[in-house]
Amino acid sequence: MKTGVLTFHRCINYGSYWQARCLLEGLRSLGHDAVLLDHASGRVDRAEWKCALRPVPGQRGDRAVYRRKVSRFFEAFEALPRSPRFPLDAPERMPEFDAVVVGSDEVWNLSHPWYGRVPIFYGEGLKAPLMVAYAASFGHHDESGGLDRAWAQRLRAFDAICVRDEASRSIVSRALGTDVPVVLDPCLAFPPARDESWRGPEEHAYVALYGHGFSPGFASSVHAWARRRGWPVVSIGYRNDWADRQWIDAGPHEFAAFMANAGAVATTFFHGCVFALRFQRPFACEASWYRGTKLRCLMRQVGGERHLVDASSAMQGISRLLDKPLAAGIESRIESLRSASREILREALNAPVAA
Known part of the structure; x- marks a missing residue:
């Protein structure tokens, strides 16, 4: 039609x-x-x-x-x-x-x-x-x-x-x-296809940071985890002064490739979670009141509730999310x-x- x-x-x-x-x-x-x-x-x-x-x-x-x-x-x-x-x-x-x-x-x-x-x-x-x-x-x-x-x-x-x-x-x-x-x-x-020819803004692995309004505790936890790994935190689309790199002017095609090639994802946005799930990237999301409803539903749908954190979440909890691949059951539920x-x-x- x-x-x-x-x-x-x-x-x-x-x-x-x-x-x-x-x-x-x-x-x-x-x-x-x-x-x-x-x-x-x-x-x-x-x-x-x-x-x-x-x-x-x-x-x-x-x-x-x-x-x-x-x-x-x-x-x-x-x-x-x-x-x-x-x-x-x-x-x-x-x-x-x-x-x-x-x-x-x-x-x-x-x-x-x-x-x-x-x-x-x-x-x-x-x-x-x-x-x-x-x-x-x-x-x-x-x-x-x-x-x-x-x-x-x-x-x-x-x-x-x-x-x-x-x-x-x-x-x-x-x-x-x-x-x-x-x-x-x-x-x-x-889902969009993965662009295998793209190599990202860094020669090695990085943390993809997508969103704004991160709490100081979440920012500190993510940055400390990335330092221990030796990875830069790269903020896409928005300025986050606590990130190591700013890639504000990325277009939508670059965004998809950036998320696909990240070592881990930290986000406050719904589609930050969606693209982490699409490309099976470890991720942690700090849900704001504005996006909380749709984020909680998405995580219940796919069995990823633990990936939603708040400002009081312990550093250890965020580290566990970023350290490990997504649970095996998530991809099967998405399929x-x-x-x-x-x-x-x-x-x-x-x-x-x-x-």
């Missing part, structure tokens, strides 16, 4: 880029003619670029190097198969498709600072007889508040829904009165979930369309 993918595909964020690309390539692997729905908004662009040029609150400087990072993302965006551009707030101007897949990412996060409460992500105005949500998430939206009637009613227009975390499952189930499955993020369901997630998406797109 001619299939459009509606997601946050122009975010200056490694995870957003890769989840969009992997879902697109996953759909193509299932035999569909898939492209990204290339929505445009000056309001969104201004907010996105402002954040990209100063992504860490309170941190100044590095504007030129962050600008280079943005340029590399623009180059990557241009290489992806896309529909003709149309206004985000005028979906009636988008091309017609046989099906539209909404997701992954926080497409239903009503509190998102610039994409929140945009009706198109809830299916309004999409020009396709078949609408599917794959690995959609409400992000940090408070599940106890549920959805008000208007937003819940929009979700009823979807022919099939699957979500990325248990909190989103709870919100949808309460809103629609029916259960929905939890599936893997596209980066694990349709099982991968097979189930692909089948759920395949069946959703093969569903008969109501007249």
